[in-house]
Amino acid sequence: MLAIVVLLGAAFYQVDRYSVRMYYEELSQRLNASLAMYVVNAEPLISGGQVDDEALSELAGRAMVINPTAEIYLLGADGTILGHAFPPEEIVVDRIDTGPILDLLSESRPLPIKGVDPREPGSRRIFSAFPVVDPEDTNGDAGYLYVVLGGTHYEVVAAQVSGSDKQRMVAAGIVLLMLAAFVAATLLFSFLTRRLRKLTADVTEFTEPHPEMNNPIDGVAQPRDEIDQLRNACHFMASTIQQQMSSLQENDRLRRELVTNISHDLRTPLTTMQGYIETLIIKDETLDAVTRRQYLDTACKHAAHLGRLIQDLFELAMFDSGSATPVFEEFSLTELIHDVAQEFRLQADEAQVSLQIDPPDEAVSAYADISLIQRVLENLVGNALKYTPRGGKVSISVRPSSAAVGVSVADTGAGISEQALPRIFDRFYRENGDADEGNGSMGLGLAIAKRILELHGSEIRVTSEERRGTRFDFDLPLQARAA
Ligand SMILES: Nc1ncnc2c1ncn2[C@@H]1O[C@H](COP(=O)(O)OP(=O)(O)OP(=O)(O)O)[C@@H](O)[C@H]1O
Ligand SMILES: [Mg+2]
Numbered sequence: 001m002l003a004i005v006v007l008l009g010a011a012f013y014q015v016d017r018y019s020v021r022m023y024y025e026e027l028s029q030r031l032n033a034s035l036a037m038y039v040v041n042a043e044p045l046i047s048g049g050q051v052d053d054e055a056l057s058e059l060a061g062r063a064m065v066i067n068p069t070a071e072i073y074l075l076g077a078d079g080t081i082l083g084h085a086f087p088p089e090e091i092v093v094d095r096i097d098t099g100p101i102l103d104l105l106s107e108s109r110p111l112p113i114k115g116v117d118p119r120e121p122g123s124r125r126i127f128s129a130f131p132v133v134d135p136e137d138t139n140g141d142a143g144y145l146y147v148v149l150g151g152t153h154y155e156v157v158a159a160q161v162s163g164s165d166k167q168r169m170v171a172a173g174i175v176l177l178m179l180a181a182f183v184a185a186t187l188l189f190s191f192l193t194r195r196l197r198k199l200t201a202d203v204t205e206f207t208e209p210h211p212e213m214n215n216p217i218d219g220v221a222q223p224r225d226e227i228d229q230l231r232n233a234c235h236f237m238a239s240t241i242q243q244q245m246s247s248l249q250e251n252d253r254l255r256r257e258l259v260t261n262i263s264h265d266l267r268t269p270l271t272t273m274q275g276y277i278e279t280l281i282i283k284d285e286t287l288d289a290v291t292r293r294q295y296l297d298t299a300c301k302h303a304a305h306l307g308r309l310i311q312d313l314f315e316l317a318m319f320d321s322g323s324a325t326p327v328f329e330e331f332s333l334t335e336l337i338h339d340v341a342q343e344f345r346l347q348a349d350e351a352q353v354s355l356q357i358d359p360p361d362e363a364v365s366a367y368a369d370i371s372l373i374q375r376v377l378e379n380l381v382g383n384a385l386k387y388t389p390r391g392g393k394v395s396i397s398v399r400p401s402s403a404a405v406g407v408s409v410a411d412t413g414a415g416i417s418e419q420a421l422p423r424i425f426d427r428f429y430r431e432n433g434d435a436d437e438g439n440g441s442m443g444l445g446l447a448i449a450k451r452i453l454e455l456h457g458s459e460i461r462v463t464s465e466e467r468r469g470t471r472f473d474f475d476l477p478l479q480a481r482a483a
Contacts, residue, residue: 038063046074071148074144079097388412417466
């Protein structure tokens, strides 16, 4: 910007000098328009085709008195220099172009009109001219009186003036104007860039809630100014929108998958149940009491399964919608764990798996929603028993610390493969896929446990080694947290 201002200042100075010169030349040519005429009318300069040199040099002297820059020449009709008052060696050409003289006399062009300076044929100067008549030869003009104005003399005087106070004042004025323009432009720029910066901040703020998505697609690596920054912010925004779009698409895909899974899982027990009941109706008479009882048991088992599935789905939907808020209260965690162990005792004995509580008798309390935590423990212990073979061990342990109590459910069962580990908390995820369907697994238990603990501000962690066992860990608050 400074460069532009300086360039503009220099250009302005040049234009000023040029226009001053043009103005001077026009003015000077106008003022001296009749100078040549006076000289011509003063005395005949040519008579009988002969140049009167004496009269010419005398008139030249007089003209110089009127205008010291005037240089007088007598020209023939074709522009040949017939006479002048200079030493002969100073005149370089012997003929000059009469075009500008005719232009001036006929006033066919606006002033200033410039003609050749015979002493310096390369440069052009303003002049005054008038036709010269030979009194003894009346058929036409004998030539012209050609007065070069401001010849070399003008240059000398102009050079003297160029260092004057006036010139310096003009220069200082221009510099001051340039400074003022620079200051004004700087203010304007800072005003504009401040607004740009604000815009950048706004756009950046838009992307800030997801800082992990702030990967510029192809932003400027090292922003140099606010506009680069704005461009980067726009790129950030674009990439955020892009990622949000793909996460929306992924969500949509998951939702479709979920619906397919749900309908599949609901349909299987329903059709089985329907099949048994229909058989019972059709073959009512022919069935013996034991088979009938068997059919009824199977139908009942599938109805219970269906009920559990619907209950699980309902719970998950409630947790997701946020309409389920845990009711926090202080309760005895030890007692709860004993109750849950009691619930599974029979199942454990049947499976010949030992179910232990560690430490067995320490009284530990927690601050949480008791029925939801019971649900978590049931899911975890249920899984542990389900996936632990005969002779294995399942243990529930509590480790109170100053701020929280750590709960873990560990088993010595089959373990979970490394690939499956990150997915076990997904809805409908079962490591063995459809093979688990027969034993009533739906892959919802861990998803529910995870959501419940999230509602408690806690996180469920899992460590597992194949064929060695699995262990789930989570923390519960000991007391109500200060709001
Ligand atoms: N203790 C465990 N040992 C080995 N694998 C486990 C254990 N707990 C969970 N898993 C694996 O994680 C998967 C998901 O468990 P989750 O409790 O969500 O579903 P599920 O037990 O199969 O069915 P549901 O709990 O809905 O009846 C299980 O299918 C199983 O493969
Ligand atoms: Mg389960």
